[in-house]
Amino acid sequence: MSFGLPMRGEVRWALVPYTFEAPFRGTAWTGGLNFDGVVDAARANGRVGIEVIMKAKVRPVVILQSFESTSHGAYAVLRTRRMETMTAATQASVRSGDDPALHLLADAYAGSKRAVLLNGLTRIDSTAIERELIGRIDDAEMATISRGIAGLLELDLDQLVQERVTAVLIEQGLA
């Protein structure tokens, strides 16, 4: 196992916030507020910034980006979920590959088979990522994961493909 900055394809422990949703709890009020309530609290405070309390979970994530900078950076990651924590029906769906938003990792990580939640793209700071490596996903499996992300985020790659094919054809003197 190696220590160092997170790199694409690595599986590492991380502190991952839940998706932010109402009711919002904050340090300046009691109970939960809806969006309008938080806006009112911010306006009363006279500042745009406001302190809220978020839930998070310590879990293995798949690192999607490699940053060469040694300064803190935000890394795009995907959450993983242990197979045995899912219902039997969901596990069956993961194993059969029926659901385009769930990818069963070929290897076990931290002692368990895990699925990657392809629809849960999250950005977290490097300080929220464990430096110890759990494992690494190979390039072929990362390519599968990348295709899934592109489809689920509705990224239009047609223009990119066209430009790259044209570039290759020009490079080879075919266009």
Add this chain to the structure above:
Amino acid sequence: MPLRLSEPLLQSVRNWYVSFGALYAGGMNTTTKTADQVRVPKVAPGEAVIVTRHGEPISAVVNIEDYMLLERLAAAIRATRSAPLRPGAAALEAEQEDSDEQFTPAELDSLERGRQ
């Protein structure tokens, strides 16, 4: 095996890809004629015959194997069109967070190794 094309065929490929946008959209329209309707030379695979008029090239004749290869290339490019995906019910269920989820002994060992 690398694809080897003769210079005339290369030229026809170049011409084809000049209208890359049209190719990407739908491929080339083709018309079929029998050999007794038109006179064309026999062309070996990897070769092309350029037909000229007043010294200007106006069309190319290639072997049917090469033509099918070009069609397959065009179809492969068209097939790269991305289709949006939708998460299924299983993914939506898997997204639900369980705050009471417990660490397994193996997970605790893994976390502990990070502190050593």
